Amino acid sequence: MGWYERLISRNVPNISPEAAYQRLLDDPRVIIVDVRQPVETQSGSVPGAVLIPLTEFGRRLAELPHDRPILTICRSSHRSPIA
Numbered sequence: 001m002g003w004y005e006r007l008i009s010r011n012v013p014n015i016s017p018e019a020a021y022q023r024l025l026d027d028p029r030v031i032i033v034d035v036r037q038p039v040e041t042q043s044g045s046v047p048g049a050v051l052i053p054l055t056e057f058g059r060r061l062a063e064l065p066h067d068r069p070i071l072t073i074c075r076s077s078h079r080s081p082i083a
Helices: 003-009 017-026 038-043 054-063
Strands: 031-034 070-073
Touching: 017 070
Parallel strands: 031 070
Antiparallel strands: none
């Protein structure tokens, strides 16, 4: 099984914003991917987050490194676990 299959088949935990912040502090390799639509990010986003809307995620997955931890964020915690 390749890295892509392992990535999409994992049971991904939902963590709090505080836990995500701690992960960023503990591991500078962590990448945050914002899966909201661009219009939703006008109200703000995490500095340095990569914007890949969920509707484009499958097509753009190759843009993400497969050897670094990735945290996905959205507005209501419904889209980020899917990504």
